[in-house]
Amino acid sequence: MSDSAVTPDTSPGRFRNLSSRLLLLTVAFVMLAEVLIWTPSVARYRKTLIEDRIDRAYLSMLALNSLPETELNQDLENKLLQQTDALAIILNTPTRRMLMSAGDMPPAVDLMVDLRTESFWSLIMEAFDTLGQTESRVIRAVGMPGNDPDATVEVLFDETGLRTAMLDFSWRIFTLSLFISLITAALVFVSLQWLIVRPIRRMAAGMARFRENPEDETRILKPMPRSDEIGTAQMELAEMQRQVHGALKQKNRLAALGAAVAKINHDLRNTLATAVLVSDKLQYIEDPEVKRVTPRLMKAIDRAIDLCSQTLNYASEDVLALRPRSFCLRDLIEETEANLESSGGQTRVVWEIDVDPDAEIVADRRHLLRALHNVCDNAIKAGSDKLTVSAEISDDRIVIEIADNGPGLSDKARENLFKPFAGSSRKGGTGLGLVIVRDVVSAHGGDISLLYSGPDGTAFRIIIPSDISPHPVALARGDTNKVA
Ligand SMILES: Nc1ncnc2c1ncn2[C@@H]1O[C@H](COP(=O)(O)OP(=O)(O)OP(=O)(O)O)[C@@H](O)[C@H]1O
Ligand SMILES: [Mg+2]
Numbered sequence: 001m002s003d004s005a006v007t008p009d010t011s012p013g014r015f016r017n018l019s020s021r022l023l024l025l026t027v028a029f030v031m032l033a034e035v036l037i038w039t040p041s042v043a044r045y046r047k048t049l050i051e052d053r054i055d056r057a058y059l060s061m062l063a064l065n066s067l068p069e070t071e072l073n074q075d076l077e078n079k080l081l082q083q084t085d086a087l088a089i090i091l092n093t094p095t096r097r098m099l100m101s102a103g104d105m106p107p108a109v110d111l112m113v114d115l116r117t118e119s120f121w122s123l124i125m126e127a128f129d130t131l132g133q134t135e136s137r138v139i140r141a142v143g144m145p146g147n148d149p150d151a152t153v154e155v156l157f158d159e160t161g162l163r164t165a166m167l168d169f170s171w172r173i174f175t176l177s178l179f180i181s182l183i184t185a186a187l188v189f190v191s192l193q194w195l196i197v198r199p200i201r202r203m204a205a206g207m208a209r210f211r212e213n214p215e216d217e218t219r220i221l222k223p224m225p226r227s228d229e230i231g232t233a234q235m236e237l238a239e240m241q242r243q244v245h246g247a248l249k250q251k252n253r254l255a256a257l258g259a260a261v262a263k264i265n266h267d268l269r270n271t272l273a274t275a276v277l278v279s280d281k282l283q284y285i286e287d288p289e290v291k292r293v294t295p296r297l298m299k300a301i302d303r304a305i306d307l308c309s310q311t312l313n314y315a316s317e318d319v320l321a322l323r324p325r326s327f328c329l330r331d332l333i334e335e336t337e338a339n340l341e342s343s344g345g346q347t348r349v350v351w352e353i354d355v356d357p358d359a360e361i362v363a364d365r366r367h368l369l370r371a372l373h374n375v376c377d378n379a380i381k382a383g384s385d386k387l388t389v390s391a392e393i394s395d396d397r398i399v400i401e402i403a404d405n406g407p408g409l410s411d412k413a414r415e416n417l418f419k420p421f422a423g424s425s426r427k428g429g430t431g432l433g434l435v436i437v438r439d440v441v442s443a444h445g446g447d448i449s450l451l452y453s454g455p456d457g458t459a460f461r462i463i464i465p466s467d468i469s470p471h472p473v474a475l476a477r478g479d480t481n482k483v484a
Pocket of ligand 2: 374377378429432433434
């Protein structure tokens with residue numbers, strides 16, 4: 001994707017964007033890792049410092065021991081102690097015990113450190129203890145010098161020097177860690193920025209551009225040639241945008257076609273109305289051939305007018321305005337029966353109505369009548385001679401079931417159920433009847449579903465909530481098949 005393709009600024013504020021967060025997190029994690037490394041290091045460093053003192057103390061004792069008795073004096077001992085940085089030294093060997101002290105008596109001891117028995121954890125605890133001290137303490141450290149395993153040396157020294165060395169060590173580690181973490185963070189930042197943040201930002205900007213005008217084909221994202229997850233995401237996004245763009249284009253084309261069909265229908269209906277008037281006169285002609293074909297001609301024209309009207313109605317009804325009121329459901333079903341009877345051709349149909357005659361429901365009576373008419377009309381036109389209409393009315397919903405003993409839905413009707421113009425498998429059918437039923441039921445906040453269909457008959461179930469909204473409801477014109 002080119003940079004020029006990215007116009008809208010979709011970046012969030014400073015420190016809230018991905019890059020800044022990654023930068024801060026990287027610094028924090030590297031520092032945390034350094035703290036974890038520093039803790040045992042500083043404990044070990046303290047131990048090394050004490051061992052070093054013990055070794056030096058041992059060497060001082062050896063030096064003292066090698067001198068003749070006559071040369072020994074307090075000044076010399078003080079000098080040796082100063083060089084060893086000790087207040088007193090005691091050397092224990094299997095044969096003798098020697099003391100070297102600045103005064104007659106060694107100073108009082110505040111803390112005893114026996115390196116021979118120290119564990120990892122006790123070293124860590126003591127290191128923290130030393131770092132946390134504010135007053136100087138005298139430590140008595142006991143250990144074995146490196147080059148004489150038989151000897152034991154005890155050194156008394158002031159803890160201040162030890163603490164200062166440890167603080168220096170910690171400061172060095174801290175500055176080094178900071179340096180490492182900044183370098184690492186910068187590297188991680190740059191690579192993440194390059195690999196993830198920039199492509200994601202471009203994708204977000206590409207989405208925003210596409211959203212502004214999905215009909216503009218040039219706004220479809222051009223995926224980068226990457227084989228990783230980001231590349232896949234970009235490819236999928238581009239594909240999705242292509243599909244949305246295509247669907248929109250097709251919808252617009254269909255809308256234009258629909259408008260044209262509506263205009264043609266309108267004019268055709270008027271022309272057909274004139275044809276009805278003219279053909280009415282044919283019945284007065286005595287010619288037997290004219291008499292024979294006239295009813296068929298009239299029927300064909302009626303069917304054509306019906307088709308035009310239905311299509312026009314469907315195209316113009318974008319919003320179904322409900323006018324709910326309370327009425328008797330059984331009366332409505334009986335009216336449907338009467339209407340279908342009067343429209344002729346179904347004298348043999350037996351109606352079984354299992355609905356409480358006192359039950360009142362709240363709905364749009366006119367629309368519901370139309371919906372029931374369409375469902376029952378289908379059953380009769382399919383060849384059923386028995387229709388069972390039952391209803392259950394509870395506090396929260398009304399369930400109406402319409403069952404027939406017809407031949408069942410054809411495969412085409414079943415596959416395209418509720419799809420406008422597509423589901424009709426009946427000669428002269430428009431394929432709008434069930435779509436209208438579904439629209440009416442949806443506008444009431446309800447649902448229609450096919451309960452069953454087979455050679456023994458078909459049943460539909462309509463469910464409408466008891467408390468329907470009195471506001472206009474947009475028609476749901478999806479292509480969903482609804483099969484219970
Ligand atoms: N009870 C039923 N028994 C058998 N087939 C049915 C039944 N109800 C619907 N169908 C089938 O479903 C198709 C679609 O019905 P729909 O009412 O949507 O359209 P139509 O009846 O063909 O046309 P119209 O728009 O004039 O009603 C019908 O053509 C019919 O084949
Ligand atoms: Mg129908």
